[in-house]
Amino acid sequence: MKKNSIIGNAFYLFLGNVLVRFLTAASTILIARYLGAEDYGVLSIALAYASVAAYFTDLGLTHTLIREGTKEHSSIPILMSSFFRVRIILSLVTILFSILIIEFLYHDDYLKEVLYIVLIPTIMGAALQGVGAVYYQLIEKMHITAIIRTIAGLTTAIALIAGMIFKWPLLFIAPVYGLANVLAGLFSIFIVIKYVNIFKGWNKSILDGLFSFTISGLTIMLLPQIGPIVIEKASGLKEAGFFSAAYRIPSLLYQIPGVVAAAFYPVLFRLGNNQEFDKHLELNTRQLKIMSFLGISMAIPFLFFSKWWIHFLFGAKWEQSATPLSILALMVVLQSFNYPMADSLTTKGKQKTRTIIQLFALILGIVLYYTLSSKLGSTGGALAAVLIEGILFTCFSLFQKNSLRLLWNGGAKVLASFFIVCLLYWLTRSFIHPLIGSIGLDIIFIVFILLIDSEIKKFLFDKVISKLVKK
Incomplete structure (x- = not known):
């Protein structure tokens, strides 16, 4: 089998994801049992917002990068440099808009505090993680993509498990979770800059047709995240917590x-x-x-x-x-x-x-x-x-x-x-x-x-x- 074959890449991704996904599932289940329905509902809303916000650091750039990078005579270093610059700008804009949305929609100080300390570091971590993950997907060395995702999953799972072991309150678990995302992002950047210069060059073709990918990607990302957010408004935190606990299992298995x-x-x-x-x-x-x-x-x-x-x-x-x-x-x-x-x-x-x-x-x-x-x-x-x-x-x-x-x-x-x-x-x-x-x-x-x-x-x-x- 060729190293970069489809089945080979699927195998590496599968092997790299299966163990960490089960660990992530276990950590999520344990933290739910530890926090209870209401606090877990708060954490679920924060994680849902974090997933939504993390998408805004990409806005479909991953798809346009793969589209352009799979064309003949494309310059991957210049495309990666363009990709990295746009993602950093988007992450800063996303943080600003996230603050405005939280201030406008929520008045509970406890919920707002958890949202902030989960959201802001997760946005930065996601922006950095995406650089490494998409680069190795583009060049079809997905065993490296699997490693990046494994590190990201392990760090966040360890943060949640540590919170349960040491009996931390949610206000302490939340920033540790956010910091874990940042550390995973720094690792992703490190293993990319060793092989490609992502700080020099610009190719505007990465923005061609981006709007369509942005809307499409936004809907893909929002569909699994709107559940706990809307249910909390319609039925309260407990129902959002029960739904999130049930949703966590199929979403991880998938x-x-x-x-x-x-x-x-x-x-x-x-x-x-x-x-x-x-x-x-x-x-x-x-x-x-x-x-x-x-x-x-x-x-x-x-x-x-x-x-x-x-x-x-x-x-x-x-x-x-x-x-x-x-x-x-x-x-x-x-x-x-x-x-x-x-x-x-x-x-x-x-x-x-x-x-x-x-x-x-x-x-x-x-x-x-x-x-x-x-x-x-x-x-x-x-x-x-x-x-x-x-x-x-x-x-x-x-x-x-x-x-x-x-x-x-x-x-x-x-x-x-x-x-x-x-x-x-x-x-x-x-x-x-x-x-x-x-x-x-x-x-x-x-x-x-x-x-x-x-x-x-x-x-x-x-x-x-x-x-x-x-x-």
Whole structure:
């Protein structure tokens, strides 16, 4: 296997993310149990704002950089210099606007203080982390991208775990979390400047078509973050906390199939730039097949046995998060189809279409979150999240050329296997233990898909398992 192959890059990203994601999930669960629903609701709102603000240090520059960098005769050092300069400017502007928004929207001094001490250092850390992550994604050395993300995940997870071990109050945990993001950002910059000069040169092409990527990226980033923010306004901090606890599990699990998308992205862009659309469809079909397989594998335990997992991970007092978790597991299934279809539009030069679809879903999503959560609390929020993904799926299918071919070749066998698992759960649900069911149904799903799909079988055995053995 070539070092910079898609599967190789996906493997490195997977290996670099899987352990740290589980550690991050564990730290988030532990801190939720330690803080309680209300304080965890405050922290969740702060983290949601931090994710939103961090995006404004990029505004789609990552996509334009990859687009320009995958063209022939491009100068990567000059592009990286341009990328770095714009990100620093954007981070300073974002900090200023964040302060104005917090002062305008909130009057609770405690909530405002937590927001500030999480938000400002996280913005700076995210701006710096993105420089290293996108550089090594661009040159298709994604084992380095995996290392950067691992360091970032480890530092923030350690900050949260330390807060629980030493019994720190939230006002002490928050700045330590922010500082951890800055340290990860400095590491990212350090491993880039050793190989490329990011302080000299300017190429304005990095700004060409940025607005469309900005709006699209903004909607992608906002969709998972608006939940706790809107639910807090509609139903209060406790419901926001219950929703955030449930949402944390599928959002973290989805990072695992998400690394596959990151590995495919530059190659899809290259094929799109060269107008090799038959090869593009073939590769996009493979991406959808692998991502849907991984996404459903991750969702099965939490879809069917959410109550047991909530009790096991969070404790009995978080039982109200069980129903939202089960509903949100369906969101992961839909996302594993939506992401490849959206990437197909972007990498074929149809970014404006993707942007309009996502903007429509975002606006409708805010209405759904507020309406449903005001009546059903955290459960209503979970229903809103799934409905948003359903809207995206419908629109991407309607505006995707060869969508039926893509979905049939990429998803039919995976969905058939998933249907078998759903049927088995219905037949055994009254007597099977949740832990045995979680493991058993996942194994049945994997075995069945391996029997009927040779491409996924080859992906697992020839690419992943053989590489693990060599390691």
